Amino acid sequence: MKVILMSEVKPLGTIGSVVEVADGYARNYLLPRGLAAEASKGSLSLLEQQRKAKARRDAEAVANAEALGKQLDGLHISVAARAGGNGRLFGAVTNGDVAAVIARDIGVEIDRHKIEVPEGIKSLGSYPVEIKLGKNVTAKATVKVVAATN
Numbered sequence: 001m002k003v004i005l006m007s008e009v010k011p012l013g014t015i016g017s018v019v020e021v022a023d024g025y026a027r028n029y030l031l032p033r034g035l036a037a038e039a040s041k042g043s044l045s046l047l048e049q050q051r052k053a054k055a056r057r058d059a060e061a062v063a064n065a066e067a068l069g070k071q072l073d074g075l076h077i078s079v080a081a082r083a084g085g086n087g088r089l090f091g092a093v094t095n096g097d098v099a100a101v102i103a104r105d106i107g108v109e110i111d112r113h114k115i116e117v118p119e120g121i122k123s124l125g126s127y128p129v130e131i132k133l134g135k136n137v138t139a140k141a142t143v144k145v146v147a148a149t150n
Contacts, residue, residue: 001026002039004047009035016047065134068108072131072139077101080148083124093121093145098129121145 003026005017012019018039021030030036037043079101082090095115103109116130124145131139 003030003036004039004043005036007035016051018044018047062134062137065137069131069133069137069139071106071108072102072133072141075102075106075139075141077105077129077141077143079143079145081145083147087124089122089124089145091122093117093143095129098143117143 001023002018002020005013005015005019008014009030012021021036026036026038031038077098079093079097081093081097084090094112095117096112098115098117099110099112110131110133114132116132118127118129121127121143124147126142126144129141129143131141133139
């Protein structure tokens with residue numbers, strides 16, 4: 001019996017796979033537990049439509065990430081932080097601080113986990129950062145840490 005897997009089943013395959021299994025295995029185990037659905041012409045065409053839609057969504061997401069990457073690539077970001085007389089910061093500049101400045105200045109919300117800052121920016125100066133926007137799409141920007149005037 002041909003079935004379409006609705007969830008990952010270790011010996012058979014992943015979600016969306018069409019596999020041939022024994023009739024009893026399908027009727028007594030896979031179908032009652034909702035792990036699979038019977039592969040009919042209608043369900044196979046629906047599965048193909050879903051795959052095409054997912055491919056289209058993925059292509060659109062990559063195109064959006066590349067457009068955002070071009071906008072952010074080579075960007076110079078200025079972050080104000082409290083510092084002592086010798087240029088050392090009270091604390092550190094984190095990826096969350098960089099994400100907040102990008103959101104404020106450019107108006108683009110970026111998840112802070114996608115921004116890689118050098119380990120512990122703890123002094124004034126310029127530092128390179130890498131922003132991961134998607135599969136194989138990264139933007140390189142420069143963060144300039146300046147002393148806050150409070």
